[in-house]
Amino acid sequence: MKIREGLIPTVLGTAVTATGLGLKRTAPYLSWGIAGFGLAHIVLGSIDLIGHRR
Numbered sequence: 850m851k852i853r854e855g856l857i858p859t860v861l862g863t864a865v866t867a868t869g870l871g872l873k874r875t876a877p878y879l880s881w882g883i884a885g886f887g888l889a890h891i892v893l894g895s896i897d898l899i900g901h902r903r
Contacts, residue, residue, distance in 0.1 A: 855897025862890025 869884030 853898060854901045855894045855899075857894070858890045859894030859898065862887045862892075862894055865890060 864887070866884050866887030869880045869882070869887055872880035872883065
């Protein structure tokens with residue numbers, strides 16, 4: 850099974866973003882930092898997915 854380049858960072862970013870948003874009540878400032886880190890992974894992974902199409 851071949852995994853497309855950029856798929857792993859996109860999926861990882863989705864999980865990290867969900868975790869960050871889930872921590873909003875516990876640690877609001879930290880949660881937004883974690884969510885931003887996850888969103889950056891989603892954007893960069895999506896760029897790879899689009900850029901390496903065949």
